[in-house]
Amino acid sequence: MNSTRSGSILFWVFVGFGLAGVILGSVTVIGEPVPVPAWTAWWFAAAAIGGLSFLYLRLSRSLRNLAGFLKDSDGSWNRPEYSAEIGAIQEAIRKRNHEGTQKLERLNQQNQDLTLQIQLLRKQKQNAQAIIFGIRDAVLVVDSAHCLIIANQAAETLFGFHFDPSRLRPASELIRHSELLNLMDKSRQNRIPHVRHELTVDRNHEPAVFDCILSCVTDDQDQLTGIVAVLHDITREKEISRMKNDFVSHVSHELKTPLASINAYAEMLVDGEAKDPQTLQQFCSVIQTQAQRLNRLIEDILNISRIESGLVKINKQTISLSMVIHDAVEMIRSFAQEKNISVQTPPSIIFDQVYADKDMMTQVVINLLSNAVKYTPKQGRVTVDCEVNESDQVVRVQVTDTGMGIPxxxxxxxxxxxxxxxxxxxxxxGTGLGLNLVKQMVEKVHQGKV
Incomplete structure (x- = not known):
């Protein structure tokens, strides 16, 4: 105890001398005029070094004593009185480390699963958006707050707005169509799963008809989350339907007229009203004329139908248009002579060969000449011209008359x-099919121009 206390005192003495030496040495280095010899400062520094050495020896001895206390007699670290506590601590540390490792593995697996799910959802969203933005129909999606959340390019073009997905805006600010907005509000209020409406939208300053399907979107709790509107353009279908209805109506009317005449004169023949050969000849002539008219009507309808469906039989060959015109004029001449109408034909052309269907070209010229003769007053004139443009490889046939003309x-x-x-x-x-048949035969079959 006394040696320890003496060592401590000696240690602090050395430290005190060391500090004094450092101070004096510093003063000397700085260069102030201090009346202390230089060796004194170095002596005090040596004393400080000795004190630090003594402190190192004391600490080393203390550490060796502690190590000796913890070791066994054979030099190992397993002291019996501490082995149980140390083992328990080691087991607790190992168990806690194992549990932490398992939790970390579970967290890593959950993180990988969530990453895969996020990637899958992102891919599904991209695919859904690609489908929505790729279809030609206009698609609009609004949320429960009636803000527009999805709009494809077809919808933007139809309603004339630009959709910015990063900035949600009310649908009423972008869609300038009150009827559509009202229908979407009704669907949201009534929660009808699917409903179809027919809307008319101005497109390029012309009305267009759309088949609009509105669908309600709900979540797992059956709560309404939005409305989807899909607008399909049915303008063309509507026009085709109207044309079909008009066609059937016109055909029915045109068929009824000759059939009514045939039926009436046949009844008169059955009733014996033709008392003399002249009357009988008149009745039979009317029946024959109306039957021929009915036959021409049916043939024209069938020809137009075959051409439009692509089922018409075409027999193209090299023919002379001058010869075709000459044959057609001969067929129509008797009809023209009944009205004292002169038909002037062009002079023969040597190089007027074309690759076409002869029967169709004859039908085209006959239809044009027939129209010209029918709508030209008596003692009129019908002229047929044929020109060859060798530079453009085109042959032009022109029919003119002195009739009333077309408004x-x-x-x-x-x-x-x-x-x-x-x-x-x-x-x-007339049936109103002659010129349509001319246009079909020239333009659709022979790629010409009327």
């Missing part, structure tokens, strides 16, 4: 099925 407002509809100019209906009877 400008009727020209755009001149080649429609069953269309007849109202101002000229009283001059001659």
């Amino acid at each position: 400008p407002e009727d020209i755009p509809r001149l080649f429609e099925k069953f269309y007849r100019v109202e101002a000229n209906k009283k001059m001659a009877k």
Whole structure:
């Protein structure tokens, strides 16, 4: 105890000398005029070094004593009185480490599963968006707050707005169609799963008809989360349906007229009203004329149908248009002579060969000449011209007459099925199919131009 206390005192003495030496040495280094010899500072520094050495020896002895206390007699660290506690601590540490490792593995697995699920959901979202943005129908999706959350390019073009997915805006600010907005509000209020409406939308300053299907979207708790609107353009279908209805109506009317005449004169023949051969000849002539008219009507309808469906039989060969015109004029000449109408034909052309169906080209010229003769007053004139443009490899046939002409407002509809100019209906009877058949044969079959 006394040696320990003496060592401590000696240690602090050495430390005190060391500090004094450092101070004096520093003063000397700084260069202030201090009346202390330089060796004194070095002596005190040596004393400080001795004190530090003594402190190191004391600490080393203390550590050796502690190690000796913990070791066994054979030098191992397993002291019996501490082995149980140390083993328990080691087991607790190992168990806690194992549990932490298992938790970390579970967390890593959960993280991988969540990453895969997120990637799968992101891929599914991208696929759904690609489908929505790729279809031609307009698609609009609004949430429960009636904000627009999805709109494809077709919808943007139809309603004239730009959709920004990063900035949600109310649908009423983007969609300028009150009827559609009202229908979406009704669907949200009534929660009808699917409902179909027919809407008319102005597109390029023209009305377009759309088949609009509205669907309600709900979550797992059957709570409404949004409304989906899909608009399919049915303008063309509507136009085709209207044309079919008009076609059936016109065909029915055109078929009824000759059939009614045939039926009436046949009944008169059955009733014996033809008392003399002249009357009998008249009745039979009317029946024959109406039957021929009915046959022409049916043939024209069938020809147009075959051409439009692509089922018409075409026999193209090299023919002379001058010869075709000459044959057609001979067929129509007797009809023209009844009205004292002169038909002027072009002079023969050597190089007027074309690759076409002869029967169709003959039918085209006959239809044009027949129309010209029918709508030309008596003692009129019908002229047929044929020109060859060798540079463009084109042959042009032109039929002109001295008839009443066609009003400008009727020209755009001149080649429609069953269309007849109202101002000229009283001059001659017709089916309204002749010019349509001409256009089909020239343009669709032979890629020409009327």
